[in-house]
Amino acid sequence: MALFGSDTEKQVKKESAESEPAWQGAGQEVGLKIWRIVKFEVTEWPEEDYGKFYGGDSYIVLNTYKKDEDAERLDYDLHFWIGNASTQDEYCTVAYKTVELDTFLDDAAIQHREVHGQESEKFRSLFPGGIEVMEGGAESGFRHVEPEEYKPRLLLFSGKGTNISVKEVPLSQSRLSSNDVFILDMGLQIIQWNGSESSPFERNKAATYCQKLEGEHSGASAETVDQDSISQSHMFHQTLVDEDEEDMTNDTGNGSKGLYKVSDADGSIGFEKIKEPGDISMEDLDPADVFVLDAGCECFVWVGSNASPTEKHNGFGYAHRHLVGTNHCLVPITVIKEGQQCPEFENAMAA
Secondary structure (H helix, E strand, O other): OOOOOOHHHHHHHHHHHHOOHHHOOOOOOOEEEEEEEEOOEEEEOOHHHOOEEEOOOEEEEEEEEOOOOOOOOOEEEEEEEEOOOOOHHHHHHHHHHHHHHHHHOOOOEEEEEEEOOOOOHHHHOOOOOOOEEEOOOOOOOOOOOOHHHOOOEEEEEEEEOOEEEEEEEOOEHHHOOOOOEEEEEOOOEEEEEEOOOOOHHHHHHHHHHHHHHHHHOOOOEEEEEEOOOOOOOOHHHHHOEOOOOOOOOOOOOHHHOEEEEEEOOOOOOEEEEEEOOOOOOHHHOOOOOEEEEEOOOOEEEEEOOOOOHHHHHHHHHHHHHHHHOOOOOOOOEEEEEOOOOOHHHHHHHHO
16 A cells, blocks of 8 residues: 555556557547447447447547647546446446546546436537437347347437437436427337427438438338327327336435545545535645535536545545435536646635
């Protein structure tokens, strides 16, 4: 433990990160790069599938950009995305590999945890065409699926403006909403259901997706129906089951919100709440410690430049364990190192 946090330990971690083949060339130029965790290994995700994710998998998403077009310096947002059916082993692997990639980038990245269905606006903005989440995992694929063998699936198209996300939802009548658009994909029969209050952007996104499915499924035909004119005897409604589904809520109850400090000043690592919402400012942050800000809809870990190795190592873990005990456990977590600029964090501190 004597070497923990030392220059020697940092060099060992750097050399280990450089030995990962997947990181070679990562972060060298502006753009997006995505990897998927497959059997504990980091595998490159094809560019044509960017924006598509399997709920049974975990992914690493690196956005390399310049805050100023004329600047030489590159900046990084490093997200790891957890599918709702991803295993604990995959969660641990993707979190570890994300830290490793940050090490490869000389600790220059701002790290973000993203969970299926609770993605941050920053993450969603990386995919102008929307996010598409499908059932399954690494053992299945987007291609080579025969329509005749298709298991019916219901796709939800929802969002604001042009930022429309696509995700698979249970085949249930209770999932239908007049504010959204749905596609019932039965392989050879594809039905687009337009909610009466859905937006033109949602309808256009779904129509484009229907055309894509027709191209992929030989012999398939698509039909568009409107909520106000379709009968309950239509195949669309007959295929769906009539049962209630419990939706995951993002209730951000005030009890757990506030600023917490991770510190080992008394010789043992501790986690305590130091400020309530509305009474928090940037002056509360001490470079000698690590702080966790629970903002309800998002959680932030701020790492002081003079924090001990133990505090730095435990900040994310404490944030995760804290959220597990709340009613908003799946909200995004962002890790910021002192000196890094993160407008979302600064706005949350001032709220």
